[in-house]
Amino acid sequence: MAVLVVADNDNALLRDATHKTVTAALKISGDVDVLVLGKGAKAVADQAAKIAGVRKVLLAESDALGHGVAEAQADAVLALAGNYDAILVPATSGGKNFAPRVAAKLDVAPISEIVDVVAADTFTRPIYAGNALETVQSSDSKKVITVRPTAFAAAAEGGSASVESVSGADAAKTRFVSEEMVKSDRPELAAAKIVVSGGRAMGSAEEFQRVIEPLADKLGAAVGASRAAVDAGYAPNDYQVGQTGKVVAPQLYVAIGISGAIQHLAGMKDSKVIVAINKDADAPIFQVADFGLVADYKSAVPELMDALAAAGK
Structure with a gap:
């Protein structure tokens, strides 16, 4: 049984979600190949070749693939699908965009955001905003699966797979126009070891920036937000962290002024240590927090900043 893992990359760097998806793939079969989609992405393919357990790396390049056009990505995967029994994709915003297209063209039922591999045809995935887990057994001849990276350990380095070039793909009906990228010196939210998130209690974008961003910079953390804070602008x-945002599992998650609605908890409750600051003692966030402080963030955060400064942080 052969498995194809579609790499998560930005044409220059291989993201950690790929290593974690390879871990899931190796639970299905020992024959795991990695497909790198992009443009000028040879360096990414070389990085993927070093992942332990990878048999070979396939590199598909075109202008559309370099811009992450979902239709082109789906076509590139479909061109190789005949050689594989399962196709695994990291459950990132990009992966969740093209994976259903692949499943539809193959006329199979996609299996989304698995958190465990029970057997080669049986998987565990969360439902009801993560409040329950269901076991899914698929009888499809080919399986298209998105993998929640936070649920798996990253595969080790040390591999020496070969790299082969394959045909790229362009989207016949879709044209890339432009993109606006957020530039930041902070860690990427989905892969950060520390996340500082703010909620609706911030009251304004100016207050959010004044309170959350300096603390994140002090801790070397990524910045997150609840859906309510994002919806309010x-x-x-x-x-956004949550069921309809990004799912994170950092070593430390600091939630400030976040009530802990079920939608938000689904995106961060697997964090190793959760610290919550909220003036409402009955806020649901305290039910999952390892450390909770019932206080107004307007006084608690400055005190925390002073304590960090005194500790030399």
Whole structure:
């Protein structure tokens, strides 16, 4: 049984989600190949070749693939699908965009955001905003699966797979126009070891920036936000943590002024240590927090900043 893992990359760097998806793939079969989609992405393919357990790396390049056009990505995967029994994709915003297209063209049922591999045809995935887990057994001849990276350990380095070039793909009906990238010196939210998130209690975008961002900079953390804060315009969409945002599992998650709605908890409750600051003692966030402080963030955060400064942080 052969498995194809579609790499998560930006044409220059291989993201950690790929290593974690390879871990899931190796639970299905020992024959795991990695497909790198992009443009000028040979360096990414070389990085993927070093992942332990990878048999070979396939590199598909075109202008559309370099811009992450979903239709082109789906076509590139479909061109290789006949050689594989399962196709695994990291459950990132990009992966969740083209994976359903692949499943539809193959006329199979996609299996989304698995958190465990029970057997080669049986998987565990969360439902009801992560409050329950279901076991899914698929009888499809080919399986298209998105993998929640936070649920798996990263595969080790030390591999020496070969790299082969394959045909790229362009989207016949879709044209890339432009993109606006958020530039930041902070860690990427989905892969950060520390995340500082703010909620609706911030009251304004200016207050969010004044309170959350300096603390994140002090801790070397990524910045996150609840859906309520994003909907209110306090933070951009790519900061959103939750069921309809990004799922994170950092070593430390600091939630400030976040009530802990089920939608938000689904995106961060697997964090190793959760610290919550909220003036409402009955806020649901305290039910999952390892450390909770019932206090107004307006006084608690400055005190925390002073304590960090005194500790030399």
